[in-house]
Amino acid sequence: MSEIVAACTLDPETAAFADASAALARVEATYAALASDGRIFEFESQQPGISPEVADNVSWAYDIRLSSKKGPGRAYYDEMRLQAPGGSCTNCMARDAAALDHYLPKIDFPVVAIQPTNLLPICTACNGTKLKTSATEANEQFLHPFFDRLGPERWMGVTVLEEPSSPTVFEVRRPANWDDTLYERVQNHFERFQLGVLLSQKAGTLMGNHRLAFESFFADALDGDGPAAVRREAARLALSYAAQPQSAWAAAAFEAWSNSTWFCSGGWRMEDDRPLDSAMAHRLAPADSASAG
Template sequence: MQHIDPPTFDARDVYTTCIANARPNSRKRLESFADAVADAASAYEAAAQGQALHTLTGLAATPGTRRDRKVLEGVYTDRLAKDRAPGRRIYEALKGTTDQEGRRRDNRCPLCGEGLVTTLDHHLPKNTYPLLSVVPVNLIPACRDCNTGKRATVPVNAGDQTLHPYFDDFSHYPWLRARLRRPRGNEQPSMKFFVSPHPDWSDTLTERLQKHLKVFDLDYRYSLLVSSHIASTNHDLTMMPTNSVAPWLEHKAEGWRYRGNPNTMGYALFKALAADEWYVSGGWRGSSPETSLD
């Protein structure tokens, strides 16, 4: 979960660029929505800054006809995202996966922090909010797993909102935590990822953090990734004395901060290992069938 700078594209400019090569009759109809798109973008940004995107229920009802709603959805699929579409240059810029010379960048998904960006995710889905289909601040660079896993999720109350990478920044406190699940029998150790909010944060914010983990299935997805890290760590620990294990794991955790953000899978993983007395005192050498933290 990473805060990123919001795009600087103007919503009206993006929309008019996308519809520029439409046939005359279609373009006239599309142009009639330009003011509504610009107004929707302004309402969206104000709501997002106030962590109140769940209040845009009236916006979801516009336009009222199914035909017009499909036409506006098509502006994204056919005129922004499609190869050689008039807005394709903007689509690529919003993804941010290449630099100005076209070279690929290591651009991690801000929603999970692990996958690489391959697509754009509509923070509020375009089939529910068609006026927002090409509004730049509603388009989040995302990995495929986050985009498909989220589907058409719509917040119904304040605590139901997932984190918005352009408007939410909680990177100053490590709220993503993990707990070691000690193995039984021949099992391998595993991790449980969960939310541990700052004590001064509101219940609503805690609900939002928990909703983010649930919607993007991050506990499960992270748990699939940690086994190789734990196996590699166990191998490294064979070469150091027991009293060096915890400090070394703490050092490893710091290396997993991404752009200063501690809310990464690796940071939570290694902080949990360093804090687990069973693991640092030798549990990493093998399983313990008698004990479990789960």
């Protein structure tokens, strides 16, 4: 935080801002304490030791010094944006992070406009949905990737529909260790940003990328072991994607597909597929030719 303040205070116009460096550090600590306890909605715009002039300077510093491509603090902005796991939006976990977003909006909370823990890598779509929204009650708080810990238990539920290409339905499933407030927060976050629709679309694309591979596993299996071979590959992919936090949705999808007997028996195929014809053509042609000879 102190380095960012220093980079954004290079002229007399921001002298009051520079002199408030210690006070801004205390504000950052207050923010962290509340966010860690799930009470960021209690953070107040007016903070002790921060005058309206300083707050205005902090907001100005973000626009002119930090986020501007020619600003002296731009390197810090880019570094924070690139901290997104896998380059993914920390809000939806599925689209590419294109910018930094103020968790507590800059227009209402200028005092934390350049605070790193208030700046989240976000995609354009989520940024446009969130806008300047902030919570006034505990259950209204969007998830904060730097402070909220949802626990190791799988909370993203996936249902496989027995239709061509095995489309999926994503939903929030409450782990035993969640209290009512956290459950409501996750549900509200999921619904506000339409993550169910988004993740189902992403899973459809993911399945399209793996469909021919599943066909090959099915065709190459011996002694009618095709469904088991597909199940093993889907389970392996679930474990592989689970190793990356930003790919939790993909891990959940592959786990659901691996647990579906219908899917493992050929449910990955599209409606106009001719089961096994393409995959087996290279095997049948030589045998037919040999018989004819």
